[in-house]
Amino acid sequence: MxxxxxxxxxxxxxxxxxxxxxxxxxxxxxxxxxxxxxxxxxxxxxxxxxxxxxxxxxxxxxxxxxxxxxxxxxxxxxxxxxxxxxxxxxxxxxxxxxxxxxxxxxxxxxxxxxxxxxxxxxxxxxxxxxxxxxxxxxxxxxxxxxxxxxxxxxxxxxxxxxxxxxxxxxxxxxxxxxxxxxxxxxxxxxxxxxxxxxxxxxxxxxxxxxxxxxxxxxxxxxxxxxxxxxxxxxxxxxGRDVEVRLQKTPRVPEGEALSVEDVWARSDRGLPALRGVSFTVRRGEILGMAGVAGNGQREQVEVLTGLRRTERGRVRVLNRDMTNHSARQVFEAGVAHIPEERVRMGIVPAMTVAENLVLRRYRYPPFCRGQLLDLEEISAFARRLIAEYEIATPTPRTPARSLSGGNIQRLILAREFSGGPGLIIAAHPTSGLDVSATEQIHALLLQRREEGAGVLLVSEDLDEVLALSDRIAVIFGGEIMGIVPAAEANREGIGLMMTGQRP
Structure with a gap:
């Protein structure tokens, strides 16, 4: 009944x-x-x-x-x-x-x-x-x-x-x-x-x-x-079959893409946010950083991408000391940044898709001739990336604000990856995205790993961290509780570190 x-x-x-x-x-x-x-x-x-x-x-x-x-x-x-x-x-x-x-x-x-x-x-x-x-x-x-x-x-x-x-x-x-x-x-x-x-x-x-x-x-x-x-x-x-299990092939990491040594930094409120953080990311690996929101992840990403100064400690990117360098200098050193707030930090909403795709490189050839932009070159470059990254937009001249969240994220990935970065800082790259967009973004991160880039994946989604990472670091209260190989990690052990218990 x-x-x-x-x-x-x-x-x-x-x-x-x-x-x-x-x-x-x-x-x-x-x-x-x-x-x-x-x-x-x-x-x-x-x-x-x-x-x-x-x-x-x-x-x-x-x-x-x-x-x-x-x-x-x-x-x-x-x-x-x-x-x-x-x-x-x-x-x-x-x-x-x-x-x-x-x-x-x-x-x-x-x-x-x-x-x-x-x-x-x-x-x-x-x-x-x-x-x-x-x-x-x-x-x-x-x-x-x-x-x-x-x-x-x-x-x-x-x-x-x-x-x-x-x-x-x-x-x-x-x-x-x-x-x-x-x-x-x-x-x-x-x-x-x-x-x-x-x-x-x-x-x-x-x-x-x-x-x-x-x-x-x-x-x-x-x-x-x-x-x-x-x-x-x-x-x-x-409305279609999606590959739920990711295909991650074994890979032997190469040299260091990122080295963070004893980094201390403060939050926007002037309180200690990072307390002696140290870790490395090797070329050809994904290091996942797990933790409950508000434990220093945002400040860590900002320090690494030139958006926040450290009080002490050292950051080396691709064998160059980049401690307290500007965001432009960090990018020019070979770092791609996928920000947490994709609309506020990742695009200029009023600009066109094409303009957003060259935001990092418009001042360099072939996109400029002297003091003038080469609009034909920019348009051709945008059309190529739109096709390659499957960005759903009516034209390259469409304002970026009119795109869906998934397509804004594809735009950001296309721009950041087009320069062939040696290090990728990905902060919550699939947050708020649907299954289709998440599937594509995971595949793109794994592809860059295969091509030899180092990837720091900062995510509150433990399933995502476990699925994509080669090693997992857990942050709590601005400190690294431990770093474990993903093959040896389990949800219970990671969860205990997320509450402040060291292994």
């Missing part, structure tokens, strides 16, 4: 200027299940959940709770109807305590000393679901995983029976992710419904009961996880 749906979204349609984000999407969630929502970027997942949580109003379709139609006009309405959301970027007041944050907006709390009444409820609920956190602790003193627990407790204390989790493991170590999965299983046992938005297929297979796949705003299918596999889910997301 089929279980009655707890929540039903029927034929939901939502259009924005120039795009239909949701096209007659139907989704049913049952009590006591973890329901994964899968899809590439732009598939409509976020829009659909924003409609469910009252942020957007649908153009057509209806929402039913326990079989009754409801109108959710705002997040407040969603909370009243028992729907809670844990956002990817937490909405907590850092100076306030856990109890004070939860008391904010919680119905029934007294106007004077509301946190005192909440403390006991936080402790009871934390013990019940395995969400232990000190209600008297200020938010700033908590780890990222503890802050996530606060968001979940906040939703549960507001009466959430349906909980939406948006990419919940993106900021967690492997051990913390396993703990979260245990929490979700407890919630499931008590009849809660969980909608789990993720792009990580391993997590879908590990924790979800059913999975709904969206593609280009439309429902592809909803299937029990027990009756599918990662290859089939990928095919549903992309």
């Amino acid at each position: 089929p279980v009655e749906a707890f929540l039903s979204l029927r034929n939901i349609t939502k259009a924005f200027p120039g795009v239909v984000a949701n096209d007659r999407v139907t989704l049913e969630v049952r009590p006591g299940e973890v329901h994964a929502l899968l899809g590439e970027n732009g598939a409509g997942k976020t829009t659909l959940m924003s409609i469910l949580y009252g942020i957007y109003q649908p153009d057509a379709g209806e929402i039913l709770l326990r079989g009754r139609p409801v109108r959710i006009r705002s997040p407040r309405d969603a909370i009243v109807h028992g729907i809670g959301m844990v956002p990817q970027h937490f909405l907590l007041v850092r100076r306030h305590t856990v109890a004070e944050n939860i008391a904010l907006g919680l119905a029934g709390t007294p106007p004077l000393f509301p946190a005192r009444q909440v403390q006991r409820r936080v402790e009871e609920l934390g013990e019940r679901y395995g969400l232990a956190v000190d209600p008297r602790a200020p938010i700033w003193s908590l780890s990222v995983s503890e802050q996530q627990r606060v968001e979940i407790l906040k939703a549960l204390l507001r009466g959430a029976e349906i909980l939406i989790l948006d990419e919940p493991t993106s900021v967690l170590t492997p051990q913390e992710a396993l703990n979260l999965f245990a929490v979700l299983r407890r919630m499931k046992q008590e009849g809660h419904a969980v909608i789990f938005i993720t792009h990580k297929l391993d997590e879908v297979m590990a924790v979800a009961d059913r999975v709904t796949v969206l593609r280009k705003g439309r429902l592809v299918d909803t299937v029990p996880v027990a009756r599918t596999d990662k290859r089939a889910l990928t095919r549903m997301m992309v």
Whole structure:
């Protein structure tokens, strides 16, 4: 006998200027299940959940709770109807305590000393679901995983029976992710419904009961996880077969491409961000740098690419001392930089695709003649790279801002790789990209490795680091916890180093 749906979204349609984000999407969630929502970027997942949580109003379709139609006009309405959301970027007041944050907006709390009444409820609920956190602790003193627990407790204390989790493991170590999965299983046992938005297929297979796949705003299918596999889910997301396992041929690394010796640097706030960091990257290898966000990765990349000064230590690139040299000097030494923020740091949005492709080299022949640019040479160069890197753009004269995220990243890779770099600094190169773009970018990084370039891959995606790297360095609190060969690495050991434990 089929279980009655707890929540039903029927034929939901939502259009924005120039795009239909949701096209007659139907989704049913049952009590006591973890329901994964899968899809590439732009598939409509976020829009659909924003409609469910009252942020957007649908153009057509209806929402039913326990079989009754409801109108959710705002997040407040969603909370009243028992729907809670844990956002990817937490909405907590850092100076306030856990109890004070939860008391904010919680119905029934007294106007004077509301946190005192909440403390006991936080402790009871934390013990019940395995969400232990000190209600008297200020938010700033908590780890990222503890802050996530606060968001979940906040939703549960507001009466959430349906909980939406948006990419919940993106900021967690492997051990913390396993703990979260245990929490979700407890919630499931008590009849809660969980909608789990993720792009990580391993997590879908590990924790979800059913999975709904969206593609280009439309429902592809909803299937029990027990009756599918990662290859089939990928095919549903992309519309074709994708090679999930990367083909990485064994290679003997050559000389040093990068040597970092006892580097110290400060953050934008003047606090120590790098504390005596030392490592090497050899030509013909990929060194993956794993770590939870905020542990010095950004500062490390900026030091290596000439965007941040070191206080002490030495950086050698391709046997040249490049300590505290400018970004132009670092590039001219043979370094390619794939920045984390591709739109803010990787392109000039108002410039054309062709202009962005020669940003590094426009001052050199053959792209200039004296003080004048050779527009024909630039156009021919752009057309060649557009074809080679499969950049989807109407013409080379199209403004770069009009490209999709994946095509902006292809543009950056084309520009940076066209000079034949000996060292590549790749910061989160596939973050936010769909399966197709990720597949291509992984292949390009491996190709450069085969051609003898050294690659430093900085990524918070542990699956990506394990799949691409020859060796893995783990950074925590601005220090290198350890460096291990990828062939000997395992998720548990890497995860422990990501929490500050040395091997």
